[in-house]
Amino acid sequence: MTSPIYALGVGCERGCAPDELLDLVNKVLQDAAVESSDLSGIHSIDLRWGEPAIVNVARKFNCPVRYFSASTLEEQTPNLLNPSNRVFALMGCHGVAEAAALAGVGPTGVLVVGKTKSAHATAALAATKR
Numbered sequence: 001m002t003s004p005i006y007a008l009g010v011g012c013e014r015g016c017a018p019d020e021l022l023d024l025v026n027k028v029l030q031d032a033a034v035e036s037s038d039l040s041g042i043h044s045i046d047l048r049w050g051e052p053a054i055v056n057v058a059r060k061f062n063c064p065v066r067y068f069s070a071s072t073l074e075e076q077t078p079n080l081l082n083p084s085n086r087v088f089a090l091m092g093c094h095g096v097a098e099a100a101a102l103a104g105v106g107p108t109g110v111l112v113v114g115k116t117k118s119a120h121a122t123a124a125l126a127a128t129k130r
Contacts, residue, residue: 005040006040006105007101007127008042008057008101008104009097010122010124011097011100012054012120012122016053017120020120021121022057024121028123031113032112040063040105041064042058042063043100043101043104044096045067045073045096045100046067048067049067068099070091073095073096074094076099079098079102080099080102082095097122098114111126112127113125
């Protein structure tokens, strides 16, 4: 039996406190009973490239960060559990965290934990099999 590949998708407002996103990510991982060492990477929208909260999570978990364009994330809309017209108006795609997680694991990925929110951030977890 092969091990799942896990991808964490995150989104946040500009200037989100690093601890806020880290706490949210820890909650998502705990809810899924997934260890941070099982993550293949942290994924988000390219509009958040270099955002300190996202960089902090990647550093804490020793994971690479991969950023996707809004158009690439929009391709995941049919697979989202929580598509948002508000997010589309702001970012150009119907979801960041869920879509980025799905894009991170590839075409056979499924959401393990849907969009989970804090005051200024979102996180989701997707998985596929090796």
